[in-house]
Amino acid sequence: MPVLPSGVLGALDPTSDRAVFRQIADQLREAIDRGTFGEGDKLPSETELVEHYGVSRMTVRNSLSVLQGEGLVVSEHGKGVFVRPRPPVRRLASDRFARRHREQGKSAFIVETDAAGSHPTVDSLEIKEERPSQDIATRLGGPRRVLARRRRYLLDGRPVEFATSYLPLDLARGTPIAEPNPGPGGIYARLEELGHRLDHFEEEIRARMPAPTEVKTLQLASGVPVIHLVRTAFDTEGRAVEVCDTVMAADAYVLAYQLPAT
Numbered sequence: 001m002p003v004l005p006s007g008v009l010g011a012l013d014p015t016s017d018r019a020v021f022r023q024i025a026d027q028l029r030e031a032i033d034r035g036t037f038g039e040g041d042k043l044p045s046e047t048e049l050v051e052h053y054g055v056s057r058m059t060v061r062n063s064l065s066v067l068q069g070e071g072l073v074v075s076e077h078g079k080g081v082f083v084r085p086r087p088p089v090r091r092l093a094s095d096r097f098a099r100r101h102r103e104q105g106k107s108a109f110i111v112e113t114d115a116a117g118s119h120p121t122v123d124s125l126e127i128k129e130e131r132p133s134q135d136i137a138t139r140l141g142g143p144r145r146v147l148a149r150r151r152r153y154l155l156d157g158r159p160v161e162f163a164t165s166y167l168p169l170d171l172a173r174g175t176p177i178a179e180p181n182p183g184p185g186g187i188y189a190r191l192e193e194l195g196h197r198l199d200h201f202e203e204e205i206r207a208r209m210p211a212p213t214e215v216k217t218l219q220l221a222s223g224v225p226v227i228h229l230v231r232t233a234f235d236t237e238g239r240a241v242e243v244c245d246t247v248m249a250a251d252a253y254v255l256a257y258q259l260p261a262t
Helices: 020-033 046-054 058-071 099-103 110-118 134-138 186-193 211-219
Strands: 074-078 080-083 089-092 122-131 146-155 157-166 198-208 226-235 242-248 255-256
Touching: 020 046, 020 058, 020 080, 058 089, 074 198, 080 226, 080 255, 089 099, 089 134, 134 157, 134 226, 157 211, 186 242, 211 242
Parallel strands: 089 255
Antiparallel strands: 074 080, 122 146, 146 157, 157 242, 198 226, 226 242
């Protein structure tokens, strides 16, 4: 029977009123937090945990389910349970839409993935003219028709977010923005070429659990939430020229901000 090395995990407290499976989950969580098990490392097998703690296999499985529900670990069928990697992409809000990136022909996603040292791709692209929802229409100032650009972003082949950009149809129809590849710098570069120099962005961010379609699209593991971000881009005339509705896998991103002290 496999035996864990001494000191890797502690012992159960028989005097505690905390359920045994939660005590085991607590110890595994602490071991992950202190780095005993790092990103991508395999946790002890069910058999090892059963032998170490002297509990049933079902108790061990309940413990691992707790960690999966917290998004700390992921189970791979036939291989074991592994520590989930930390977010690879650092999204710095004060820099990602800087004009210098567009002038270099880089979209915000390319800038972020370059910094992470990862390979970005885009798939599931759909471009269509449609009637906007009431919320999108209100944010854009009331257009009856919009151009919608839907796409999914992947990092080293893993889906990490999907987004839909809505642009007033009178602004986008017949321009490179309506093409599958809008060109270097993305749609913001094209907007500025059309005379809509960008002035500022407004973002609303909330965290929530994903809908079933989002779990499928982003291939999310159990317990992983999403970050739902809605961004509105304004030009120097104060016109809202784009609304981007984005859903991101929360385990793929760190949202970073720089705030003025005055």
